[in-house]
Amino acid sequence: MSMLQELNPSLRTLMTPGPVEAEPRVLRAMTIPIIGQFDPEFLRIMDETMELLRQLFQTENHWAYSVDGTSRSGIEAVLCSIIEPGDKVLVPIFGRFGHLLAEIAYRCGADVTKMECEWGTAFDQEKIIAEIKRVSPKVVALVHGETSTGIMQPLDGIGKFCRENDVLFVVDGVATIGGTDFKTDEWNIDAVITGTQKCLGVPTGMAPITYNDRVEKILLERRKIEQGLDISSSNPRRIQSNYFDLSQIQEYWSPKRLNHHTEATTMLYALREGLRIIHEEGLQNRFDRHKLHEKALVEGLKAMGLSLFGDPRYKMPIVTCINIPEGVNGDAVRFTMVKEFGVEIASTFGSLAGKIWRIGSMGFSCRKENIFRVLSALEAAIYRHGGKVNAGAAVQAALDVYEESTLAVSIK
Amino acid sequence: MSMLQELNPSLRTLMTPGPVEAEPRVLRAMTIPIIGQFDPEFLRIMDETMELLRQLFQTENHWAYSVDGTSRSGIEAVLCSIIEPGDKVLVPIFGRFGHLLAEIAYRCGADVTKMECEWGTAFDQEKIIAEIKRVSPKVVALVHGETSTGIMQPLDGIGKFCRENDVLFVVDGVATIGGTDFKTDEWNIDAVITGTQKCLGVPTGMAPITYNDRVEKILLERRKIEQGLDISSSNPRRIQSNYFDLSQIQEYWSPKRLNHHTEATTMLYALREGLRIIHEEGLQNRFDRHKLHEKALVEGLKAMGLSLFGDPRYKMPIVTCINIPEGVNGDAVRFTMVKEFGVEIASTFGSLAGKIWRIGSMGFSCRKENIFRVLSALEAAIYRHGGKVNAGAAVQAALDVYEESTLAVSIK
Structure with a gap:
């Protein structure tokens, strides 16, 4: 029975758009023994990872941490924490992963407007801006790099317009961040999601995110702690997912250390090591x-x-x-x-x-x-x-x- | 700047109810290089893991696989995939994690009935059965081992009654499975969730689950594929989460290999190794x-x-x-x-x-x-x-x- 044999897969040269080969130093970091999630040494590792993530995202945002799941867990966490039923969301689509953003927004109860361009090209930013003017959405959700078509969407003009018109701009940077320039603050992006298994050289299983105080404000308004921790907590605007409730997860990553979940120790070791290698390379x-x-x-x-x-x-x-x-x-x-x-x-x-x-x-x-x-x-x-x-x-x-x-x- | 130093946390003796120390062989398995998620060798690893999970859960269920996230991601995936808005759910609570089940069920739009007993004891099964008779829920969701109080709830009588009365019985076995007897089939449990970081000796970050054809029937009725893969897919009863949509995840774990997400390669290596060690020990x-x-x-x-x-x-x-x-x-x-x-x-x-x-x-x-x-x-x-x-x-x-x-x- 092969299931009882020692794991010994063939070595592969991975030249797909993910998952790609993990840095050997990252894999070695994963053998470090587990420590408790509230151990002072682990809390320091969390804080260090936040600082390394801020550098990666090129942001001054306070919030930069990881969601425990694959890249799309981070996308869903951001969208479901921001979107309330009936909110207007504009999703410009130029490949498969634009459809994913629309799919997730639908399932959050959003009133989704899609616009599409031919697969194999990107949008003229002015076209998206014109559609934002027409639709007046609360959120624009956009993919930066569409691995399904190999196309990258310019973002700076859209971000500027969104900021000036109080629209939230959410970007899926899963495939690009760490491999090509991505300026969260300069491009006026309110929330960004990335993945570990592409340009970070870390195995799949964590979704680093960052967001600014415009997003944090919504989270604080929707905050609801789970009943096992505070039986009196209630909020009619609560986020529809408990696992993806960023209002709780950010408290876990804050000095309050809200016990929302058990952090994925070994994946966090891996992420920190991957980010450290990126810092070293520049x-x-x-x-x-x-x-x-x-x-x-x-x-x-x-x-x-x-x-x-x-x-x-x-x-x-x-x-x-x-x-x-x-x-x-x-x-x-x-x-x-x-x-x-x-x-x-x-x-x-x-x-x-x-x-x-x-x-x-x-x-x-x-x-x-x-x-x-x-x-x-x-x-x-x-x-x-x-x-x-x-x-x-x-x-x-x-x-x-x-x-x-x-x-x-x-x-x- | 300590964030630039090599990761080198102190060795700890972890005697908490999780996360606990990972098996050294599991940690070593995590250094195995990444292979692609549709590589035939990876598909075999997935199939082997399913078979090892069936043994762990003591079940003949076909479906036994992992959700990519911490334990509670598995709980939310099971509950939100089964529960539709307005469904009656009964949650007997004898500690913090019972409240978590109620919290998640609420957020799925369930009509939740809670019953509580003093922290530090468990329910007489007849009391729960009496409440099931009174409430007639679609689902009973119950914790097996409450780590918050150290108490374990007997399940066999409740399971039998649920099965005879066509009630779905969902059990959170996060803290117990792999450390004490848990008979999914014999106890008539329809869906079970466990975690990696407790009795399996694997780091946090995956949630193995199993469920039977009664649950699968609901999933098939609610099936909706994301638009990036099938633009025509629609279903008014679709599951509220895309990430936790078990109707899609089970297709990923089936010969169809639906591309729902990028499987967490290294965590799966770890899980398989942990399960292999359990098989070896018996x-x-x-x-x-x-x-x-x-x-x-x-x-x-x-x-x-x-x-x-x-x-x-x-x-x-x-x-x-x-x-x-x-x-x-x-x-x-x-x-x-x-x-x-x-x-x-x-x-x-x-x-x-x-x-x-x-x-x-x-x-x-x-x-x-x-x-x-x-x-x-x-x-x-x-x-x-x-x-x-x-x-x-x-x-x-x-x-x-x-x-x-x-x-x-x-x-x-």
Whole structure:
């Protein structure tokens, strides 16, 4: 019975848009023995993590902590803590994860207005601003980087307009933060969610968030403590979820240390270690590293003879989408890449399924040897499945990029 | 800046009712590199974990998997997936975590009827059955082991009555499963939730659940896929949470592999390893081990001159509550135990705060050296804070228990 065997999965080169490879130092940090959640040493670890998160989010916000769950737990926590039944929410959609924001908002009882643009491009910010003027929503919820299409939405103009017009601006930065620039305060974003398993190089299972005092004000108005802690607590505007009730969770992350849940000790160790590595590298160095490897990847793919999917003006620097060549079975290629080369890339969802491949170059997975591995394996697998490739050209083109880069000497 | 220092918390002996010490083999399993969530090897790990969970829950249920979040995420997922607005839910309460069940049910829009008994005892099952007859609820939600009071509620008669009368019986087995007998099927329980950080010896952050076809029927009726995956999906009876929507999560754990979320890879490695260790030890051996160490602990505490809190007929074999001696500052004693001896025990909540200490003997923390450590540290700390103790008697009494036990030879 294999379930009784020691866990020993194959080593993989993960070049999907998540989950990606975790930093080895993060994995080692996870072997640190458990300490109690109200141990003074653990409280210090929580406070340190908050400070490291503020740096990551480029914010002066007081509140920056993690929700215990995968990325979308953070999205749901933010939306359900802000949205009350009947609230107007505008969701501009340019891929699968925009639909997710709308889905969650619906389930919170929001009056959702969706606007959509073609998958593979982003919105002109003025179009979204015009729709905000028309709808007058309480909240605009928007994805920054759509991993489903490899597209990144500019946010600064929308944020400025929202702030000037007292609209709350919530951004899903799950796929971008830590890999490309994200300026929470400068872009006037009220609440941001990210994930651990993409550009942070930490395993899946926590959702770091930050929000400002405009959001905190709503939380305080809706605050209700669970009855086991305060039997008299009541509030007709209470948040619909107890687990995702940020009014309670922020008290857990405050000196009050409200006993809302048992913090996920080991995941917090991992998050802190991942953030410490980011601090050590430096945000700008990190963004530059992601751009360099993206360039090597893109030049390699082009040299191979492949074409990229999506509007290049809005390309995510950490996800690269490729049109699957005519006559090539995309899933068969991916299967061969995993089975023979141990390299994973992704397909996608909805209307684009079967038409594009997606390659992530995120966090710890974003390094030179992985760029070479994915180019080599993709080339061999396409050829094996009857596609045409310029044999050997991809790796040489990527090598050219690395040799020409002044960054290369300082980048792993 | 300490946030930039390598993580290096002190080693602690964790004798609280959770989180407790994780199995060293579990922590090591967490260093295994990440693989993709749809990698065939990962799918096999998921299937193996389901089979190991069925054994843990002592069930023939098909559905046995984990929700990605702390224990209470599993509770909320089960309750919000079953409960529809206006549904009658009966919650018998004998401690803090009963109130939590009521709180979550309220937030799901349930018509909640609470019944309470004094903290420190459990319900006569006939009293609950009489209330079920009176209320005719759709769901009875009940805690098995109340860590807040150290009390365990008998369930078999209630389960039988619920099944015969078509009432759904949901049990919070967070604190008990893996440490004491829990017969999901034999006791006619429809849905069960447990946690990783107590008797499983795994870090906090996952909530294993199981449920039968009576629950699955409701999920299938309420099924709604998120719009990013199927734009046409709609259902007026949809579950209020997307993250906790078990109708989607079960499809993720089925051969359909619905892409509902990115599974928490490393936590799943940990859970599988913890369950494998439990299988290796054997459930009955494991329960016997917990009972033996409880006996040593209890005899030690009595020999020290302390009295136990709570109705002994219903004592949890894995949590021991102690009346704080008159004139002794309970928190000062606990503080000294952590600071000087590195041993953590717990205070409690609500009306019992300041009146009792709680000692957990769960999972990997439940072993001989830890029983001696907690007895020694408690004795010294009480004495240090002006309390009376029979010096040296506790450890001798515990040693007597171990020497007299025929189990001792085979138990760590």
